[in-house]
Amino acid sequence: xxxxxxxxxxxxxxxxxxxxxxxxxxxxxxxxxxxxxxxxxxxxxxxxxxxxxxxxxxxxxxxxxxxxxxxxxxxxxxxxxxxxxxxxxxxxxxxxxxxxxxxxxxxxxxxxxxxxxxxxxxxxxxxxxxxxxxxxxxxxxxxxxxxxxxxxxxxxxxxxxxxxxxxxxxxxxxxxxxxxxxxxxxxxxxxxxxxxxxxxxxxxxxxxxx
Numbered sequence: 001x002x003x004x005x006x007x008x009x010x011x012x013x014x015x016x017x018x019x020x021x022x023x024x025x026x027x028x029x030x031x032x033x034x035x036x037x038x039x040x041x042x043x044x045x046x047x048x049x050x051x052x053x054x055x056x057x058x059x060x061x062x063x064x065x066x067x068x069x070x071x072x073x074x075x076x077x078x079x080x081x082x083x084x085x086x087x088x089x090x091x092x093x094x095x096x097x098x099x100x101x102x103x104x105x106x107x108x109x110x111x112x113x114x115x116x117x118x119x120x121x122x123x124x125x126x127x128x129x130x131x132x133x134x135x136x137x138x139x140x141x142x143x144x145x146x147x148x149x150x151x152x153x154x155x156x157x158x159x160x161x162x163x164x165x166x167x168x169x170x171x172x173x174x175x176x177x178x179x180x181x182x183x184x185x186x187x188x189x190x191x192x193x194x195x196x197x198x199x200x201x202x203x204x205x206x207x208x209x210x
Contacts, residue, residue, distance in 0.1 A: 032063045033167060033185045040191025046199065048085075055083040055199060058095070059192050063185075077182050079157075079192045080149070088205035090196055092152040093125075096172060098180055103141040105129055106174035111150045113170035116159060124172065125149040148172065161190035 040062040048055035060078040080093045098108065112121045127149055133142035150170075160168045163186035172180040200206045 032183075033165060033187075035063060035185060035187050037161075037187045037190035037194060040185075040188045041194040041198070042191075044191060044195040046195070053085055055085055055203075057081040057083065057192065057195050057199060059188050060095075062188060062191065077184065079152070079184075079188060081192055081196045083196060083199055083205070085203065085205070088200055090154065090200075092154060092157050092192075094150040094152050094170065094184075095127075096124075096148045096150070096180075096182070098146045098148070098172070100144055101141050102144055104176070105131075105144055105146065106176040106178050108146055108148055108172040108174045108180065110173045111148070111170060112173065113150070114168060115156055122150055125151070157189050157193065160184070161186055161193055163189075 040059050043062045044057055044059050045061055046055060046057050058078055058080045060076070062078065077094060077096045080095050082091045082093075084090070094111075094113070096108075096111075098106075100106070108124055110121055111124050112119045125148065127147035129147070130145045131142045132144075165186075167183035167185060168189070169181070169183050171182075174180070197206070
């Protein structure tokens with residue numbers, strides 16, 4: 001989890017970096033912001049084989065906040081890149097998994113995120129929902145998970161990567177009226193971009209696509 005909370009009072013600013021800096025964030029977020037692009041590049045995962053037309057690169061292993069004796073990962077977000085192995089073109093997503101207790105799903109339909117021109121609102125891509133209900137939870141609610149993705153423009157990702165110590169802020173807005181806020185380290189974006197560049201260079205794609 002990357003400092004995500006329901007009903008957060010974090011406010012999106014008028015432009016990139018207008019919200020909170022590292023010193024203003026919880027300890028878990030400060031730990032994430034202390035990581036380097038090399039940390040995220042080194043830990044990024046690559047899914048690719050001869051039957052795939054797209055190589056999938058993610059920063060999921062880079063930083064995960066774990067809880068309890070079992071060290072479970074609850075809500076989490078990370079970046080994904082999809083590299084077309086024919087054209088070399090790359091598309092990017094912000095992936096979000098939210099885990100919460102409730103009798104009903106919240107249905108996160110839109111996401112707001114910081115850009116240099118101010119906050120932008122986009123529809124989320126629904127990647128599925130699951131629930132886990134024990135006998136004691138049946139009447140009081142269940143543990144519910146929603147998986148979402150948001151397309152991210154490559155130019156914005158490069159802007160985020162150049163953000164220094166300023167976290168990138170975003171907010172998921174639910175049909176239920178709930179908000180779910182998150183932050184991401186510029187180093188995570190920079191690490192993903194470096195890993196994508198490495199992959200494209202290694203596979204002869206550096207001079208094609210974008």
